[in-house]
Amino acid sequence: MMTERYIKLGGQIALISFLLGTLIFGLFFITSAFEILFFAYGFIALTSLINLGALISILLKAHKDKDNRIKLFTTCGLMLLNIPIMLLYCSITIILLNTMRITFTNSTQITLTNINIVGCGGGYIDKLENGESKTVWIDITGDCSIDINYLSNGQKKEELVASYVSNSMGQKMKHNVGGQNEE
Structure with a gap:
């Protein structure tokens, strides 16, 4: 050649x-x-x-x-x-x-504030307007679950986002805050 x-x-x-x-x-x-x-x-x-x-x-x-x-x-x-x-x-x-990439969407008719992501590496969103979405990257720190708590019209609410997450289980997912979700 x-x-x-x-x-x-x-x-x-x-x-x-x-x-x-x-x-x-x-x-x-x-x-x-x-x-x-x-x-x-x-x-x-x-x-x-x-x-x-x-x-x-x-x-x-x-x-x-x-x-x-x-x-x-x-x-x-x-x-x-x-x-x-x-x-x-x-x-x-x-x-x-080793990262959960979760897009949180406000599916309620009101502005949600102080959205605190609890579990794994955690995170925080100051506010979500009606229909607004924000993506949060959450470090997976071991076996954990991911929950959120937030204020809706001044009332504290809580939701489960992912019941079990572990290392090497990172994925993209969507979560409708205040709405129907599939895990």
């Missing part, structure tokens, strides 16, 4: 790996679907093997082709850039797995 084909193949493998990895990470970030994680693990394993095979092939070509060695090493460096990107995506995923 000619040197240009090695360089082109290495660049294509690096670009496709980056784009597909970013797509998978983006889908998980948006949905928090655990099924995507299983797919991601398989993708990382398969892509690692493909990239390693291409990298070794390009390095062997660089050893033989002294005239184009710099171009071939540059291609290897481009391929290796996917490693820190993958590690960044994995570390963000671990953070997401």
